[in-house]
Amino acid sequence: MSSFYIWPQMPFLSIAVLVIASMIFLYLARTPLHLALDNLNEGIAGGLEKIAAWIKSVVVKMQEKNRKVLLESNIAESEQKIAQEFKRVEASYTKHLADYPALHLKLDENITSIDVDFKECGQVVPEAPGWNDAVESIASIKGSASGDRVIEKMLKELHKSAIDGEKTAIAEMQKISSKRHKILSAIAPTWKKILKVMNEVDTKVSLVLETSGKIEKYMKDYEKIRQGGEDSIDMLSSKATKLFVFSILVITVAGFGAFVNFQLIALPMSELVPAGTRVLGMHVSDISALVIVTLEVVLGIFLMEALGITNIFPQVASMTLGKRRILLYAVLLGLFFLASVEAALAVLREHIAATNAATTQALAGQVATTASTEGSNITVIGQATLGFILPWILAMVAVPLEMLIESSQHVLTKLMILIIKLVGYIVSIIGHLLGTIMKTFIHIYDAYIIIPTQIERLVKGKS
Amino acid sequence: MIISKKIYTAMLIALATLITGCSDNKEYETAVCALADISGTYAKEKKSMVKIIQAGVVPKLVPGDSLALITIDSNSYNDENIKGKLKLDYRPSQANQQRLKFAKVLDEFADKKDGAKYTDISGAMMLCSGHLKSTGAGTQIMFIFSDMKEELKPGIVRSFNKDEFTNMDIVAMNVIKLNADSANPQVFRSRMKKWKTRVLKHSAKSWNGTLDPSEIGTYIDSKR
Numbered sequence: 001m002s003s004f005y006i007w008p009q010m011p012f013l014s015i016a017v018l019v020i021a022s023m024i025f026l027y028l029a030r031t032p033l034h035l036a037l038d039n040l041n042e043g044i045a046g047g048l049e050k051i052a053a054w055i056k057s058v059v060v061k062m063q064e065k066n067r068k069v070l071l072e073s074n075i076a077e078s079e080q081k082i083a084q085e086f087k088r089v090e091a092s093y094t095k096h097l098a099d100y101p102a103l104h105l106k107l108d109e110n111i112t113s114i115d116v117d118f119k120e121c122g123q124v125v126p127e128a129p130g131w132n133d134a135v136e137s138i139a140s141i142k143g144s145a146s147g148d149r150v151i152e153k154m155l156k157e158l159h160k161s162a163i164d165g166e167k168t169a170i171a172e173m174q175k176i177s178s179k180r181h182k183i184l185s186a187i188a189p190t191w192k193k194i195l196k197v198m199n200e201v202d203t204k205v206s207l208v209l210e211t212s213g214k215i216e217k218y219m220k221d222y223e224k225i226r227q228g229g230e231d232s233i234d235m236l237s238s239k240a241t242k243l244f245v246f247s248i249l250v251i252t253v254a255g256f257g258a259f260v261n262f263q264l265i266a267l268p269m270s271e272l273v274p275a276g277t278r279v280l281g282m283h284v285s286d287i288s289a290l291v292i293v294t295l296e297v298v299l300g301i302f303l304m305e306a307l308g309i310t311n312i313f314p315q316v317a318s319m320t321l322g323k324r325r326i327l328l329y330a331v332l333l334g335l336f337f338l339a340s341v342e343a344a345l346a347v348l349r350e351h352i353a354a355t356n357a358a359t360t361q362a363l364a365g366q367v368a369t370t371a372s373t374e375g376s377n378i379t380v381i382g383q384a385t386l387g388f389i390l391p392w393i394l395a396m397v398a399v400p401l402e403m404l405i406e407s408s409q410h411v412l413t414k415l416m417i418l419i420i421k422l423v424g425y426i427v428s429i430i431g432h433l434l435g436t437i438m439k440t441f442i443h444i445y446d447a448y449i450i451i452p453t454q455i456e457r458l459v460k461g462k463s
Numbered sequence: 464m465i466i467s468k469k470i471y472t473a474m475l476i477a478l479a480t481l482i483t484g485c486s487d488n489k490e491y492e493t494a495v496c497a498l499a500d501i502s503g504t505y506a507k508e509k510k511s512m513v514k515i516i517q518a519g520v521v522p523k524l525v526p527g528d529s530l531a532l533i534t535i536d537s538n539s540y541n542d543e544n545i546k547g548k549l550k551l552d553y554r555p556s557q558a559n560q561q562r563l564k565f566a567k568v569l570d571e572f573a574d575k576k577d578g579a580k581y582t583d584i585s586g587a588m589m590l591c592s593g594h595l596k597s598t599g600a601g602t603q604i605m606f607i608f609s610d611m612k613e614e615l616k617p618g619i620v621r622s623f624n625k626d627e628f629t630n631m632d633i634v635a636m637n638v639i640k641l642n643a644d645s646a647n648p649q650v651f652r653s654r655m656k657k658w659k660t661r662v663l664k665h666s667a668k669s670w671n672g673t674l675d676p677s678e679i680g681t682y683i684d685s686k687r
Contacts, residue, residue, distance in 0.1 A: 270526065271554050278488055285553075352555045359559040363566050364518040 026445065027452035034442065041438035048431030055424035059417055066413045071228050073406065074236050078222040080311065085215045092211040096204040103197050110194045117187050121180045237410065244407035250400035254393075258293050261342070261390045264383065265289045268348035293394065296338050300395025303331045310402040339391040346387030350380045488553075493528045493687055494600035495520060496591040499546075499572075500535040500609035502579035505639065512608040512637060513573040517566050519679035520606065526553045530565070531594050532572065535609055536579030537616050539586035545594070546572050584613045585621035588662075592627050602686050603631045606679075610639050611658055611672075628667035632686050635672045636679075 005014035026033065224232050269292075270285040277284050305316040306328035316327065446453070497516050501509065516532070524530060529550040536544065547568040551558040584607065595603040605628075615621065635658065644651035659670045674682060 267555065271556060274553065276488055276527070276553050278491065281491075283488075355556060355559050359562055360522040363522050363562060365514065 023449055023452060027449040027456075030445075030449060030453075033445070037438060037442050037445075041435055045431045045435040045438075048427050048434070052424050052428040052431065055420055055427065059421050059424065062413060062417050062420070066410060066417065067228075067233055069413070070233065070236050070240065070410050071225060073409075074225050075222070078218060078225055082215060082218045082222060084308070085211075085218055089208070089211050089215065092208050096207050100201070100204065103201055107194060107197050107201075110190050110197070113190050114187055114194075117183050117190075121183050237414070240407040240410040241414075243403045244411040247400040247404035247407065251397065251404060254397040254400070257390060257393055258297070260386075261293050261296075261394065262289050264349060264387055264390070265292060265342055265345040267352055268345040271348060271352065292338060292342070296335065296391040296394045297397055299331050299334050299338070301398040301401070302327065303335065303395055304398035304402075306331055310398050312398075312402055312405070335391055335395055339388045342387035342391055343384040344387075346383035347380055350383050488527050489599045490601035491527070492598070492600040493524065493602040493604065493683065494595050494598035495524065495528065495530045495683070496533060496595055496603075496605045497530065498533050498535050498539075498584070498587045498591055498605065498607045498609065500582060500584070500607075501577055502536055502582040502614075503610075504641070505582075505608075505610050506578045508608065508637060508639060510573045513569045515608070515637060515676045515679070516606075517569055519676055520683070521549075521562050521565060521569075523680045523683045524549075524551055524562075526551050526555060526558045529598055529600065531591070532569065533587050533591050533594070534577075535582060535584055535587040535607075536577075537581035537583060538619060539583040540590050540621075541586075542590075544587065544590060581616040581619075582609070582612060582614045583616065583619060583621065584609055584611065585615075585623070586619070588633075589621065589623065589627065592631065595631060604683065604686060605631055605633045607633065607635045608637050609635070610641055611635055611654055612641060623661070623665040625665060627665040628662055631667050632669045633662050633667050633671070634674050634682070635670075636674060637676065638672065 004018065005011055006017055007014050225236070266286050266289040269289045270283065273285040273288045279287055282290075301310070301312060302316070304310040305313055306324050308317075308324075311317050316324070319327065497520065499509070499512055500506075516530075520530060529548070531545055531549070532547040533539070534544045534546055547565060549561060549565040551561055588605065588607070591605050595605065635655070638655070640651055644654075655672045659672065662670050671682075
């Protein structure tokens with residue numbers, strides 16, 4: 001510091017001279033320095049503002065693109081769902097309504113049978129002879145009321161004949177009624193048959209209607225998505241985020257499952273595969289175990305594709321049903337083979353572990369004690385079961401994997417937008433802060449040269 | 464199908480990486496050398512020494528590791544002093560059989576009544592060093608079962624090379640204290656200190672003079 005002093009032996013005087021000199025210099029250079037500082041402020045703050053604006057425009061573009069991608073992917077998904085539903089309806093029609101003609105024929109036969117029986121029931125019973133009319137006619141003959149014996153006798157005879165005729169008619173009628181009742185009772189089972197057939201028809205039609213009912217719901221969703229309103233965008237975004245989180249969770253759990261699976265087969269693999277070489281620091285046997293686990297996942301992906309649950313490979317989706325079925329059987333066979341290999345390896349692992357323990361005990365000079373046969377069998381069975389089941393569980397990972405791939409596109413873009421937005425805000429804040437600092441600096445500058453400025457004002461005032 | 468140039472290049476790079484990534488196991492292997500002192504008073508420790516190797520060292524070796532047993536006698540720098548060698552197979556079942564077979568070799572060694580008038584520790588260490596270097600193993604450990612009091616036969620000269628023990632961890636195991644040590648612990652301490660200075664001066668990775676036999680397993684694992 002002392003090197004700056006004009007008179008080192010008089011520091012205060014030197015400082016005072018320096019301050020006054022700088023004050024005069026800064027006062028004289030006020031206009032160009034103000035301009036320079038203003039330009040600098042404009043340059044920095046303006047530049048940062050431009051960066052913030054550019055970031056904002058990028059964010060808007062990304063949001064728009066993300067929105068479009070979200071809509072397009074969901075439209076495609078809805079279309080696929082509807083197409084699948086149509087296929088299902090077709091299958092349902094084929095399955096449930098295939099035997100409808102047979103049912104209809106059965107129904108016709110039963111109705112014809114009832115018709116015949118009904119017609120048979122409908123035969124009119126012959127009425128008793130018209131004795132009443134005869135009696136009325138005889139009674140109206142002149143002199144009948146005078147107590148003519150002949151007429152009286154005739155009437156009595158007629159009365160008797162009428163009673164006999166009535167009895168015969170009643171007996172005949174009873175006979176016919178009984179026959180009709182018999183016919184009607186014979187109709188009852190046919191009615192039941194008809195009822196059964198009708199129920200069957202009702203069930204099948206309900207099933208068909210139920211299947212086609214879903215299409216309506218999907219169509220409504222599809223229309224809503226196509227409109228692309230804010231509500232549907234929010235709904236789709238939240239759906240994608242939910243799918244992303246859940247699929248990550250499921251895949252993490254599946255990852256642990258794969259790790260257990262790997263641990264189960266890594267040791268016995270060293271017995272089968274030469275482990276004397278390493279690739280990228282890993283034993284070849286470990287890599288083989290890893291390949292088996294990975295193959296299970298791959299087969300699982302193809303299994304889900306063949307079943308039509310996932311739609312990762314369009315080539316599989318466009319395959320004919322027959323080819324798909326072949327693929328399905330091949331994948332199932334492959335998975336069964338791998339599961340069996342794993343079960344065998346798990347048994348081998350237990351054997352190796354037991355031998356290792358026995359060897360260590362023998363080397364330690366202890367008598368090799370083995371666990372009871374029952375206990376060791378349980379372990380072996382447990383490991384073999386685990387070895388057999390784990391591949392099938394791992395095969396299921398294809399579903400969350402597809403979900404993750406689909407949803408990650410939107411979620412990751414959303415996350416990126418958030419980060420870019422944050423950077424934009426930070427740049428804005430920095431620009432604002434720098435602007436404030438520059439302005440403050442100019443004020444301090446003005447404050448430093450306040451004395452010459454005031455003198456100038458006084459001089460100007462006087463003149 | 465036409466493969467684009469970029470994909471083709473990427474495939475070539477991947478293949479090259481894979482090929483260069485392929486390596487043998489040597490750098491991941493562990494080679495252990497056990498130097499057994501059969502001279503003087505330490506000869507009595509033979510059985511306990513063998514037990515420590517059997518229970519502590521052999522079970523800790525994993526497939527691919529190797530073990531050599533070298534005796535310390537009057538003139539240790541002699542191939543005949545290598546009493547047994549073990550190189551574990553990568554198949555676990557074979558490795559177990561080899562372990563049991565080597566345990567028998569150790570038992571036979573323990574039962575054999577041999578001794579030596581002089582104690583050529585340096586010669587055995589040099590022999591062991593040569594053996595460990597020849598294995599090319601990534602981890603090389605030397606266990607010395609001795610009282611660490613060297614007495615060279617007249618006419619025998621032992622001087623280590625500068626890089627004699629490069630990449631080697633040396634452990635003095637089961638060091639029994641001699642009468643003179645009990646009378647004056649400083650004698651024992653200065654003897655151990657001398658050994659430490661000597662081996663570290665000749666590029667040893669580490670020196671350990673107070674390892675408990677029960678900690679051998681942990682020690683080997685920590686060095687891998």
